[in-house]
Amino acid sequence: MSIATQDTAIRTGRVMRTLIYLVLLLFVLFYMLPLYVMVVNSVKPLEEITGGGMMNLPQVFTLEPWAKAWSSAQIGVEPTGLSPYFWNSIKMVVPAVAISTVLGALNGYVLTKWRFKYDTIVFGLILFACFIPFQIVLIPMAKMLGLMGLAGTTWGLVLVHVVYGVGFTTLYFRNYYAVFPTELIRAAQIDGAGFFQIFWRILLPSSGPIAVVSIIWQFTNIWNDFLFGASFAGADSQPMTVALNNLVQASHGVKEYNVHFAGAILAALPTLLVYIVAGRYFVRGLMAGSVKG
Amino acid sequence: MGFLDIDNTTKSYGAVEVLHKVDISVQEGEFLVLVGPSGCGKSTLLNMIAGLEEITSGEIRIKDNVMNGVHPSKRNIAMVFQSYALYPNMTVGQNITFGLEMHGTPKPERDKAMKDVAQLLQIEPLLDRKPGALSGGQRQRVAMGRALVRNPDVFLFDEPLSNLDAKLRVDMRTEIKKLHQKLGTTIVYVTHDQIEAMTLSTRIAVMNGGYVQQLGTPQEIYDTPANIFVATFMGSPAMNVVPAKVALENGRPVAQVSLFDGSTVALPFSQNNMSDWAGKDILLGIRPETITDEDAADRKSSNIAHMTNRIVVTEPAGSDTFVTMTLGGKDVIARMRSDADVHPGADFMFAVNMEKAVAFDPKTENRIAP
Incomplete structure (x- = not known):
């Protein structure tokens, strides 16, 4: 009797744990998604974004947007970057x-x-x-x-x-x-x-x-x-x-x-x-x- | 005029007076212990000497200088705290010299003083360690080192041993006593442990409810307690206090006490003035070690009384056997030799050293002076 109970306890434990991990994984993905979008799109040429496919990995990798944002982008009236x-x-x-x-x-x-x-x-x-x-x-x-x-x-x-x-x-x-x-x-x-x-x-x-x-x-x-x-x-x-x-x-x-x-x-x-x-x-x-x- | 004078000092918090007119004069080199149950005001009094609590009225003087309102650091005192209060971010060496540094002592002198103290307390190998890496006993030594290095007029100890385990406590007690004998410093020491008080002190102030109940040498406190509180607080097991009636037998005053079966036994007093109390009720105080078997009775005593009483419980404790009996309707403990032939339920003839017995007035609870 007690052995049987223990058996089921272990099995439910395993099922529950898988479920918990799945849910956690889902949350991780949910939270990481915005960061992913930001990072991949910041290293793409603009055409790749305007051409659709915001979720895709960059075909051409460029740090140009970073450089521009930092030092030459138009902020208000001056092109000083951030x-x-x-x-x-x-x-x-x-x-x-x-x-x-x-x-x-x-x-x-x-x-x-x-x-x-x-x-x-x-x-x-x-x-x-x-x-x-x-x-x-x-x-x-x-x-x-x-x-x-x-x-x-x-x-x-x-x-x-x-x-x-x-x-x-x-x-x-x-x-x-x-x-x-x-x-x-x-x-x-x-x-x-x-x-x-x-x-x-x-x-x-x-x-x-x-x-x-x-x-x-x-x-x-x-x-x-x-x-x-x-x-x-x-x-x-x-x-x-x-x-x-x-x-x-x-x-x-x-x-x-x-x-x-x-x-x-x-x-x-x-x-x-x-x-x-x-x-x-x-x-x-x-x-x-x-x-x- | 003493070295440290506590003169009619009181302490109030708002309308509540917690210390009532304390009057103690401590001579140079004395070891005064303030002992009492928690809440009796002993720590408050110590903090007032240290300057950590204000004095409501009266005066505290050190070397005839009035200390009321003087900052703690300018009283030339040092204090050892219950929790040791070592600075956790400094090494042992820095802990010891912090006070000197704050008083502007130059570094070479500080280092020399630190070395001397470390040698005295045998903590030289610990000087570079942080307090967190020390054991309880080592911390205790460092705390004492920090007090010693300043070479103060008065040392204040606030229950310094109560955080140590039983064995270490006994060792450190001996250390403190040795240190006092070696350095001859003036010490005020607070404890709730009556054994510490008895072993360490040259004088004891027993406190309760904000009053000093009795001030005297350990022997005076033990043998001639001022009242029932002092009698039962000092000594372990506590003094037996039993109701008795004073009568005259052949012109000599005796205490009539009822035994287990309701019959009475007459225990003759050594104090002749007890005749004045004939016919009146008193409370008789008998120390456990003065109730023994015939063979162990004090041979120097001129007044050994005998009584046969029934033994209720025996508690062998190795060195002694504690025997409980019923006397005057109360449980009374006798301290017997471990080889005394005592058995629960048996009748036994006890010898009582009445020379050491004391009598209390049941109304005032004060001792009836001989």
């Missing part, structure tokens, strides 16, 4: 990610290790920033940037993204530091370390996993942002996403789909790179602090 906008994005993303991460870490440190009256309310208010939709602040933010003389500059965009990102980074670091042993802070205090010395020497070196989470999250969000870039950037501070839109939306001439595909991949590559380099810390960091011990 490269200057790529650097605009970098100049905006790097400081914005760095500043918002450090500020989040400082906030988390204060909210957990230097507790004060009503600190949970302060934390709640900071957290509130995570839930405010972008559209609501567009006009007030434009006014503020104007008043500060930052309208249309990269630093204006950095400020906007820092303000928006601090809510998230504070949340990450607060939860991470909440389970960081307070005795360590006390030991450092007795050893004579001050507020910032404890932060730099004791806390930050132990914050690797959560810093990675914060950096990936912030980098992806800020790099991919379109609304703030389109709203607040000047002609010489437009980020990659806005430029890509201008490239694809150009209303004159032939639609160079292969160049558009190459440009879109170029715009997506940096976030992909960050995931590949730091991704394995991501899940670990997200889980950290959720379970004690």
Whole structure:
């Protein structure tokens, strides 16, 4: 009796597993398909795409569309390619990610290790920033940037993204530091370390996993942002996403789909790179602090 | 004037007073242990000496300097924490010298101090390792090294052995005692373990409910406990406390205690002032090791009483055998030699060393002083 049951259990197990793998495979194909379309079409001459057969592998392999998208495609009125906008994005993303991460870490440190009256309310208010939709602040933010003389500059965009990102980074670091042993802070205090010395020497070196989470999250969000870039950037501070839109939306001439595909991949590559380099810390960091011990 | 004075110190959180007027003066080179059950305020008091908790009222002085409001790092104290609190990102060497570095000591001096301490604690081979790669006992040593290197006026230990396994705990206890004898430093040590308190201290403060119940040498605490709390908290197994009635026999005060069958036995007091309590109820405190068989009774004692009582349970523990009986309606434990001829259910003649017995007032629970 028991042997028979075991037998069926194994057989259903096998059937189920095959089914599960089939379904998973289907999902993989479904998710990979857009990437496949983008990659194959970005290395084809334009005639192969307009002649139909978007799904076919390229008959003639060419990197011409990539080169054109990067350095000579018509963006708006100038034939500059995406490269200057790529650097605009970098100049905006790097400081914005760095500043918002450090500020989040400082906030988390204060909210957990230097507790004060009503600190949970302060934390709640900071957290509130995570839930405010972008559209609501567009006009007030434009006014503020104007008043500060930052309208249309990269630093204006950095400020906007820092303000928006601090809510998230504070949340990450607060939860991470909440389970960081307070005795360590006390030991450092007795050893004579001050507020910032404890932060730099004791806390930050132990914050690797959560810093990675914060950096990936912030980098992806800020790099991919379109609304703030389109709203607040000047002609010489437009980020990659806005430029890509201008490239694809150009209303004159032939639609160079292969160049558009190459440009879109170029715009997506940096976030992909960050995931590949730091991704394995991501899940670990997200889980950290959720379970004690 | 002591080396470390805790002068009428209280601590309140809002309206709740958790420490009530603590008054302790510690001399230089003393080893003071604060002992009590969890929540008695002993760690709070230690943190107040360290400067990690504010003092609500009263004063704490080290070498006659008032410490109220002085930053922890400027009190010239060092603390060993329960969790060791080693900095996980630094090597053992960096952990030990971090405090010196923060106080601006030049590197050559730091290295020399580190070497001396490492030699003293025999942790030289560990200096380049991270705390994560150390065993519990090694971490404990490093934590002590970090405290020693600063050469502080007062060492504060916050339950430093409670994270170690039983055997290591006993070893480290001896190490700490050796270290204290060798260096002659002033130590305040918090523990909930009464054996640690007895073995390590030169003086003990037994605390409960935010009050210092008794302050004295280990012997004083053990032999003349101030009240029933101290009597039963210190010592293992705990002191037996049984209801008794004081009577006079031939002009001598005796404690009448009921045996297993309801008959009473008269145990004569050594303290003559117990005559004043004649006719009144008291609580009689008898340590387990003062109830023995006739042969093991203390020969130096001038007051051995005898009683025949029925044995309920025997618990052989190797070195001793614990015998449970009913006395005054309570379970009473006697600590017998392991070869004593005791059997459950049998009647046995016990010898009670009444010189060591203490009496408590049942109303106040305080000891009736001789």
